[in-house]
Amino acid sequence: MAEAALKPQRGKSLFRLAAMAGALVLSACSTLIPRGAPPVQPPPKQPTTSAPAPVEPGIPQDQQRHRVALLVPLSGSNAGVGQSLANATQLALLDTKSEKVRITTYDTAGGAAQAARRAIADGNGLILGPLLSENVRAVAPIARSAHVPVISYSNDVDAAGNGAFIMGYTPNQSIERVVDYAVKSGITQFAGLVPKGLYGERASAAFVRAARDAGGQIVSIQNYDRSRASINAAVGRFPSTSPFQAVLIADSAGTAAVAVPQIRKTAVGGNARVLGTELWNTDSAVGDEAALNGAWFASVPDGLYRQYATKYRTRFGKAPYRLSSIGYDSVLLTVRIAREWPMGRPFPMNALMDKDGFAGLDGAFRFDRNGVAQRMLEVQEIRGGQTVTISPAPRSFANQ
Structure with a gap:
């Protein structure tokens, strides 16, 4: 019926009848209201009231942003790096001005597994840290069962896989x-000096492989x-009959500084280049x-x-830990993927x-494919109390 009423009618008689009827109605209305009488006001609308929204447990729900959990130590011996x-x-x-990501921090010092369960219960679809x-080993199976990926700041390659990704710098x-x-x-x-333990074992294996692949000899x-x-x-x-041109010291700079004077005293390594x-x-x-x-x-x-360190000091009043740049980059990564992450859907792990x-x-x-971050690295030289780049890092993986 409504559709038929919109269709044009044939002839002019109906139009004239409608116009006359309208004139009669207007004429009738004008005779009912005395001249000079105040206009009739409609009754005031009564305000409508609605029941207040119920207060839900946990952090407030957010339908406009993806929830991302940050799991770091905020107390205990590692609180400094965690806060950084x-x-x-x-x-x-703040720098990305992202309106699609919301980050909630959970302290792992009281138990990483407990923090992960709380983060998942709060509805977070991605875990950073x-x-x-x-x-990582404690959090990964909990997150995996909830289909929530983990982007960790660890450098333990053995902890990667099955939804756990490693962003730490690996030796x-x-x-x-x-x-x-x-x-x-x-x-x-x-030649090589490596500490006993897991780090030393991995460094030794990498050293042997790197020398072989590059055409050198250990x-x-x-x-x-x-x-x-x-x-x-x-x-x-070190064998006195086997001179070497370079020695890798797979440890901290402080430990290397202890070893170098002793190496300089030897006949085989007196002029060797030190590698870190x-x-x-x-x-x-x-x-x-x-x-x-x-x-x-x-x-x-x-x-x-x-540049980041300068901005960090300005905002927080102190210098950042060098490792904190991984946290910054993990957010850049998340914000980029969030552009293609539909609200209410699981994090698109394949995008990683x-x-x-x-x-x-x-x-x-x-x-x-194992979930370990591959990085483009530069080579630096310690020169006159400063570090100088002597071989820049490639800018992309275009030729890799």
Whole structure:
């Protein structure tokens, strides 16, 4: 009936009748209201009331932004680095001006598994962190059962897989990069000093593989237990008949500074180039170690990090931990993927496997099929109390 009423009618008689009827109605209305009488006002509308929304337990629901949990230690011995990571994630949200991501921080110091369960119960669809490898192992199965991926800040490659991704700086990549650069610079004979334990075992395996792949030769690898006496003894075990052009010290810059004077006293390593690992880049005082002048190490680029550190100090009144840039980059990654993440749907885990990778403060990175971050690293030299880039990091994975 409504559709028929919209159709035009044939002839003019009906139009004239309608016009006359309208005139009669208007004429009748004008005779009912005396001239000069006030207009009739409609009765006032009564205000409508609605029941207040019920208060739900937990954090408030947010239908406009994706919920992301940050799991870091905010108390205990690692509270400093944990708070720095938390600050970095907030700074990244401010810098990106993202309106699609909401981050809630959970303290893992009281139990990483408990923090993960609480985060999942609150409706978070992605977990950033935790920091320590043992916490990743505790959180990963809980998150996996809820189909929530984990982007951890750990460097333990064995904790990766089955929905857990590792963003930490791994020793194998830095060792491969600096050894490859050394061979291309004419160095072919290598020695190594590595600590006992899991890190040392992985560093040794990476060192052997890197030298073989680059065309170099390792003449000796010696282990120590991080005491000065043990370091000196390890240096003394270098074969006197096997000179080397470079020595890798797979430990902190402070430990390397203890070992170098002893190496200089030997006949086989007196002029050897000292090589370090990614651990050196997390040491803000690495340039202060006079014994390491001229040493090479590979790490993530520092250019953008320096700008970030200035902004961080301005906002939070103190310097950031070097590791906090991983927290910043994890938010950049999340914000980018959130553009294609429909509200109310699970996090698109396949998006993390983009072969072109992602960009961040620490340069280009991407996840391999095992869930470990592959990074584009630069080679730095300690020179006159500062670190100088001598081989820049590639900007992308275009030719990889």
